[in-house]
Amino acid sequence: MRAEVSQVSDIALLQAIARGDEAALARLYDQxxxxxxGLLVRILNSREEAEDVLQEVFLxxxxxxxxxxxxxxxxxxxxxxxxxxxxxxxxxxxxxxQRLATSAAQEQPEEASDALKETYRSEQREIVQxxxxxxxxxxxxxxxxxxxxxxTQTEIAAKLNAPLGTxxxxxxxxxxxxxxxxxxxxxLLGGANR
Amino acid sequence: MSHEEYQELLAANALSxxxxxxARELTAHxxxxxxxxxxxxxxxxxxxxxxxxxxxxxxxxxxxENILAAVHLESQSSVASxxxxxxxxxxxxxxxxxxxxxxxxxAIAATLVLIGLSISLLFVxxxxxxxxxxxxxxxxxxxxxxxxxxxEREVVSFIxxxxxxxxxxxxxxxxxxxxxMIAYDKSGQAMLMARGLPSAPSGKAxxxxxxxxxxxxxxxxxxxxxxxxxxxxxxxxxxxxxxAVFAITLEPENGVAAPTGAVYLVxxx
Numbered sequence: 001m002r003a004e005v006s007q008v009s010d011i012a013l014l015q016a017i018a019r020g021d022e023a024a025l026a027r028l029y030d031q032x033x034x035x036x037x038g039l040l041v042r043i044l045n046s047r048e049e050a051e052d053v054l055q056e057v058f059l060x061x062x063x064x065x066x067x068x069x070x071x072x073x074x075x076x077x078x079x080x081x082x083x084x085x086x087x088x089x090x091x092x093x094x095x096x097x098q099r100l101a102t103s104a105a106q107e108q109p110e111e112a113s114d115a116l117k118e119t120y121r122s123e124q125r126e127i128v129q130x131x132x133x134x135x136x137x138x139x140x141x142x143x144x145x146x147x148x149x150x151x152t153q154t155e156i157a158a159k160l161n162a163p164l165g166t167x168x169x170x171x172x173x174x175x176x177x178x179x180x181x182x183x184x185x186x187x188l189l190g191g192a193n194r
Numbered sequence: 195m196s197h198e199e200y201q202e203l204l205a206a207n208a209l210s211x212x213x214x215x216x217a218r219e220l221t222a223h224x225x226x227x228x229x230x231x232x233x234x235x236x237x238x239x240x241x242x243x244x245x246x247x248x249x250x251x252x253x254x255x256x257x258x259e260n261i262l263a264a265v266h267l268e269s270q271s272s273v274a275s276x277x278x279x280x281x282x283x284x285x286x287x288x289x290x291x292x293x294x295x296x297x298x299x300x301a302i303a304a305t306l307v308l309i310g311l312s313i314s315l316l317f318v319x320x321x322x323x324x325x326x327x328x329x330x331x332x333x334x335x336x337x338x339x340x341x342x343x344x345x346e347r348e349v350v351s352f353i354x355x356x357x358x359x360x361x362x363x364x365x366x367x368x369x370x371x372x373x374x375m376i377a378y379d380k381s382g383q384a385m386l387m388a389r390g391l392p393s394a395p396s397g398k399a400x401x402x403x404x405x406x407x408x409x410x411x412x413x414x415x416x417x418x419x420x421x422x423x424x425x426x427x428x429x430x431x432x433x434x435x436x437x438a439v440f441a442i443t444l445e446p447e448n449g450v451a452a453p454t455g456a457v458y459l460v461x462x463x
Contacts, residue, residue: 077239
């Protein structure tokens with residue numbers, strides 16, 4: 001399905017970027033800007049910080065596209081991992097778990113230019129949100145605290161006033177169940193756009 | 195740490211949820227273990243899917259412009275740098291295609307200006323980054339201090355509340371320099387503050403015990419910070435409210451129902 005959406009695979013785009021193709025970077029940006037920016041705003045809760053980090057991410061993609069290794073997984077995974085890692089670094093550098101309160105972060109998302117891609121992403125979103133909803137509340141909370149607030153297991157244990165061992169178990173169980181659920185959805189895990 | 199223990203850490207690592215030391219240890223292991231590395235990639239794929247839980251948002255158009263302008267500038271600088279140090283001797287061009295000396299000088303000057311601008315931009319950018327980092331560090335320190343102050347206020351408020359009791363725990367031979375105080379009120383709400391404890395090995399934690407007439411009642415577990423200090427809020431069992439002995443042992447990190455590890459701190463009877 002992914003291949004129907006994109007005539008040029010993400011891997012081909014990364015290879016072109018590694019060769020210095022600026023247009024390829026623009027295409028990759030257009031393809032992922034909406035989901036990556038949504039992720040950054042959710043983590044940083046600030047449009048300004050999120051835009052700053054999004055720029056850093058794509059400059060890093062430009063400089064490091066040659067480092068992308070297909071064995072590591074889909075380009076999407078690489079991009080998200082890179083983006084989230086930068087966001088968590090920024091969050092920790094800001095020295096606060098308290099979200100930066102900005103009304104801008106509450107703005108409604110603007111409509112993406114490519115309706116087909118957006119529809120596809122919405123389908124992905126629905127599947128992931130359903131899988132999350134199927135998790136027990138405490139497992140889901142543990143997972144989301146780590147993923148979107150950048151908290152470590154020790155910090156989550158302190159925040160929830162729960163034993164560290166319990167937090168570790170919840171986190172592993174949650175991700176295991178998520179993997180099982182998503183693994184059964186064709187193309188979500190393992191079906192790379194290559 | 196065993197191979198199996200490293201495997202247990204992989205899911206949390208994919209969520210960046212390991213503490214620094216554990217993450218570093220795991221990263222070192224991944225360098226040499228193909229199996230763990232493959233599993234790590236699989237966990238990362240699952241973890242990445244969580245990005246779909248965030249609401250998609252359109253960034254402003256200037257982000258795209260900035261990115262493309264920056265990479266274009268980098269490309270130009272790179273080309274200009276290469277032009278400055280040719281690695282092959284160029285073919286001589288036909289006379290009519292040859293540029294005038296003025297054009298050549300202008301091209302060189304433009305290239306030098308471009309390189310100069312790029313370097314200046316880099317310095318400005320680095321300076322901004324350094325300033326941002328310093329502001330972030332100071333802000334972090336301030337928040338930490340505020341948190342510590344709040345915590346100390348909480349402790350003072352608790353131990354000065356009417357009917358509060360205090361007991362002192364002294365370090366045993368396991369940690370002669372360790373010391374702790376436990377404060378509790380008549381409802382059994384207790385607050386333990388310990389310092390001077392060695393950091394618990396991986397998979398272990400300190401556990402509080404309430405001992406009354408030889409009966410050992412388990413309290414909660416806690417970890418210490420890098421300085422060896424730890425704090426714990428707990429609820430005393432009703433029967434431990436009077437004349438109980440308090441002790442702290444090293445146990446498996448989830449805690450145990452009966453003490454199995456060495457005693458590190460104990461109060462007088």
